[in-house]
Amino acid sequence: xxxxxxxxxxxxxxxxxxxxxxxxxxxxxxxxxxxxxxxxxxxxxxxxxxxxxxxxxxxxxxxxxxxxxxxxxxxxxxxxxxxxxxxxxxxxxxxxxxxxxxxxxxxxxxxxxxxxxxxxxxxxxxxxxxxxxxxxxxxxxxxxxxxxxxxxxxxxxxxxxxxxxxxxxxxxxxxxxxxxxxxxxxxxxxxxxxxxxxxxxxxxxxxxxxxxxxxxxxxxxxxxxxxxxxxxxxxxxxxxxxxxxxxxxxxxxxxxxxxxxxxxxxxxxxxxxxxxxxxxxxxxxxxxxxxxxxxxxxxxxxxxxxxxxxxxxxxxxxxxxxxxxxxxxxxxxxxxxxxxxxxxxxxxxxxxxxxxxxxxxxxxxxxxxxxxxxxxxxxxxx
Amino acid sequence: xxxxxxxxxxxxxxxxxxxxxxxxxxxxxxxxxxxxxxxxxxxxxxxxxxxxxxxxxxxxxxxxxxxxxxxxxxxxxxxxxxxxxxxxxxxxxxxxxxxxxxxxxxxxxxxxxxxxxxxxxxxxxxxxxxxxxxxxxxxxxxxxxxxxxxxxxxxxxxxxxxxxxxxxxxxxxxxxxxxxxxxxxxxxxxxxxxxxxxxxxxxxxxxxxxxxxxxxxxxxxxxxxxxxxxxxxxxxxxxxxxxxxxxxxxxxxxxxxxxxxxxxxxxxxxxxxxxxxxxxxxxxxxxxxxxxxxxxxxxxxxxxxxxxxxxxxxxxxxxxxxxxxxxxxxxxxxxxxxxxxxxxxxxxxxxxxxxxxxxxxxxxxxxxxxxxxxxxxxxxxx
Numbered sequence: 001x002x003x004x005x006x007x008x009x010x011x012x013x014x015x016x017x018x019x020x021x022x023x024x025x026x027x028x029x030x031x032x033x034x035x036x037x038x039x040x041x042x043x044x045x046x047x048x049x050x051x052x053x054x055x056x057x058x059x060x061x062x063x064x065x066x067x068x069x070x071x072x073x074x075x076x077x078x079x080x081x082x083x084x085x086x087x088x089x090x091x092x093x094x095x096x097x098x099x100x101x102x103x104x105x106x107x108x109x110x111x112x113x114x115x116x117x118x119x120x121x122x123x124x125x126x127x128x129x130x131x132x133x134x135x136x137x138x139x140x141x142x143x144x145x146x147x148x149x150x151x152x153x154x155x156x157x158x159x160x161x162x163x164x165x166x167x168x169x170x171x172x173x174x175x176x177x178x179x180x181x182x183x184x185x186x187x188x189x190x191x192x193x194x195x196x197x198x199x200x201x202x203x204x205x206x207x208x209x210x211x212x213x214x215x216x217x218x219x220x221x222x223x224x225x226x227x228x229x230x231x232x233x234x235x236x237x238x239x240x241x242x243x244x245x246x247x248x249x250x251x252x253x254x255x256x257x258x259x260x261x262x263x264x265x266x267x268x269x270x271x272x273x274x275x276x277x278x279x280x281x282x283x284x285x286x287x288x289x290x291x292x293x294x295x296x297x298x299x300x301x302x303x304x305x306x307x308x309x310x311x312x313x314x315x316x317x318x319x320x321x322x323x324x325x326x327x328x329x330x331x332x333x334x335x336x337x338x339x340x341x342x343x344x345x346x347x348x349x350x351x352x353x354x355x356x357x358x359x360x361x362x363x364x365x366x367x368x369x370x371x372x373x374x375x376x377x378x379x380x381x382x
Numbered sequence: 383x384x385x386x387x388x389x390x391x392x393x394x395x396x397x398x399x400x401x402x403x404x405x406x407x408x409x410x411x412x413x414x415x416x417x418x419x420x421x422x423x424x425x426x427x428x429x430x431x432x433x434x435x436x437x438x439x440x441x442x443x444x445x446x447x448x449x450x451x452x453x454x455x456x457x458x459x460x461x462x463x464x465x466x467x468x469x470x471x472x473x474x475x476x477x478x479x480x481x482x483x484x485x486x487x488x489x490x491x492x493x494x495x496x497x498x499x500x501x502x503x504x505x506x507x508x509x510x511x512x513x514x515x516x517x518x519x520x521x522x523x524x525x526x527x528x529x530x531x532x533x534x535x536x537x538x539x540x541x542x543x544x545x546x547x548x549x550x551x552x553x554x555x556x557x558x559x560x561x562x563x564x565x566x567x568x569x570x571x572x573x574x575x576x577x578x579x580x581x582x583x584x585x586x587x588x589x590x591x592x593x594x595x596x597x598x599x600x601x602x603x604x605x606x607x608x609x610x611x612x613x614x615x616x617x618x619x620x621x622x623x624x625x626x627x628x629x630x631x632x633x634x635x636x637x638x639x640x641x642x643x644x645x646x647x648x649x650x651x652x653x654x655x656x657x658x659x660x661x662x663x664x665x666x667x668x669x670x671x672x673x674x675x676x677x678x679x680x681x682x683x684x685x686x687x688x689x690x691x692x693x694x695x696x697x698x699x700x701x702x703x704x705x706x707x708x709x710x711x712x713x714x715x716x717x718x719x720x721x722x723x724x725x726x727x728x729x730x731x732x733x734x735x736x737x738x739x740x741x742x743x744x745x746x747x748x749x750x751x752x753x754x755x756x757x758x759x760x761x762x763x764x
Contacts, residue, residue, distance in 0.1 A: 013434045054391065090641075094643075121643075232647050258506070259506030
C-alpha cells in the first residue's frame, strides 16, 4: 500500500466508524435489506395453523397493492389527486415538464440557473424531450414572481408568455437550501395561474419546507400543478421518487415512465424502504430544521467559517471554510481522530479563492450529537 | 367475500403453495433480501479483533467497485470490451439503437414484428429517440439474412441500405423461444457487416441460446456489435440489465442512461441479486434446454395440446391448448388441487379460435418435478 492508498484507507475507516455531524450516519449496508426482509416476513403470506393466509405480493411492472397503496398514501399526504412511484427524479421531472409542454403545444419551460435539470442530468429535458429552458432569476437566491415577470414581460397572457411551465425547487439545494418567503411563493403561484404557466414543484427535499414554513405538505402542494418528491435524500430510503398531479397527468406520466425504461419488473425494495422510513422523516423534520440553526451558529462564531444562508432556512445549509482543500481535509481527519466526530466528507474549492464549501444537511446522526462535544470538535478544526 | 373474490383467493393459494411446472417456483418475497443481507454481512465492513476492516460499499450513481467489478465480469463472460449495468432492457435497447443511429446519421432501424420494442415499450424508440423502425421478416419465424436483403435490396452498400442497425432477439420470446440455425445467424451477421448495418443482440434470454447452439456466450456475442442481457428472467434476480459493446459506445450509453433517469443513487439490491443468481443460471441452463424437450413431449402426446416450436429450440416453448379459457383454467385448478402441481398461470385466447396459448419457460422449479407425477398431472388436464 503506497502513501496515497494508506491515507484513503484511513479516511474510509474514520468515515465509517466516527459519529457524523451530517446526514443519517454510517450504517452497515445490510441493514436496509434486513429491515425489508423482516417487514416482508411479517406481512408476507403465512401458513398458519388454520391454513394458508396470503400476504403482501411483489409489485409487477408498477401494479399491485404494494405500490398502489403507497401511491394513494402519498397522494393523500399532499392532497393531490394521483401519484406514481418512479425510480428517480431525473426520470420524473423531465416527464412532468414534457406533459405540460405537450398540453400547451409549447416546448419552453423555465427554472433556476442551479436546477438539477440544468446541472446534473446531461440535459435529458432537451436531448430526450426536445424542451428548451430559460434559466430564470439570480443564481444566488430563490426565484420570485418579479423574475418571471421580467422574463415574460408585464401583462402577457398565457399564449404570449412563451412559457408552458415553470419548475421551482423547494428548498433550493445548490444555494444552501434557501426558500422564498411564503408570501413570495404565493405571489409566484398566482402569477403562474394568471398566465397559464403550469407550476411544477421540485420537491426532492420538500419534507424540509413544511416545518420551515410552518405549513403542511398539502398547503405547499396546493400552490403547484404537479409535484415530485424523493425518498432517498431526507427520508433515507434506498432510492425512488414519486410524481404527483391530476389523474390524467399521472396516467400519461406512467406511459413516459415505460418509454424511459422505468417500469421495472419489481421495485419492491425501494417501495418498502420508502414506506418504512417516511414516518420517521416526517416526525424528525421539525427537529432537524431547529438543529440546522444550532449547528450553523456553532460554526459561524468562528472567524474562518460562515454559513449560507445565515441563519439556515431549512434543515440544511452551506458551510464555507477559509483555507486550502487538502489542509482542511487534514484538519477534518485530525478532529475525527481526536474527538470521534466526522464533520464533513468532500469539499469543493470556491473558484479563485482560498476557501472551500460543503453542504451540511441534518439527519438522524445530527440529532445524536451533544452540542458541547460538537462545539469542541468544530473549534479543533481551526 | 363474493364468489369471484373467493375464486381469486383460492387460485392465489394454489399458485403460492403448489409445486410449479414453469419458472423458479413461488418463493417468499423476503428470501431475496435475506440473501442480499447475508452476503453483505459476509462481505461488508467488519470490526475484527485486530481493528476495522473496510468491506463492500454501496454503488453511488453507477460508480464504485460493487457495480464496476460486476460489469467487468459480464464483459469478460461475453468477451466484449465494456458493459454498463442498467435498470431495464426497456432503457438499454433504445439507447443502443439511438447511439448506432447517431453514428450513422440515420434514424432508421429494423427488428422482428414481435420485438419487445414494438409490442411492450410504448414506442420509446420513436417517441423519445426519434427513431423509425422497419418490421422485418415473417412474424412467425426468426429473421434471416434473406429477410434483410428483401428489405434493403441486393448489393446495397452501407449508405444505401437505409438501415443504421438491426436488432435480433435470441431466442425470440413471442414465438416460443425460436432460434435461427447457427448458419443462418452467421449469414445474418456477415450480411450486416458487409452492409455497415450495426447488429444489436436482444439477449434478454440469451442464457438459453448458448447451450441450445452448443456455443459459448462469447461466440454468440462475437456476431454482434452490441448486446443487451437481462438478470431477472432466466437468472431469477430482482431486476436489472446490462448493455455491452465497445468502450466509447458504453460510455455514451451511460450518458443516455442518466438522461433517462436510470442512474440511481444506488442499485445495490439488483446488482447483488444478479451476482448471487448468475452462476446457478449458467450451470442450470443446459439441463433446462433438455428439460424443455422432455416437458414438451409430455404435452404433445395429447391430442388437445401442441407445442411451438416442436421440439423446443431452447428452455422455453409455447403451449397451445384446445378449449375455452375459463374451462382450461378450471381444469388447471383441479389438477393443482388433486396433484399439487401448478401447470401454468394466465392463458391467452388465440384470436378467433377455441384455443389458448401460454408460454412455458423452464426454471429451478421445472427440474424438481418427477416425470411421472408431471405426466399424470398433464393427463388430468384433458
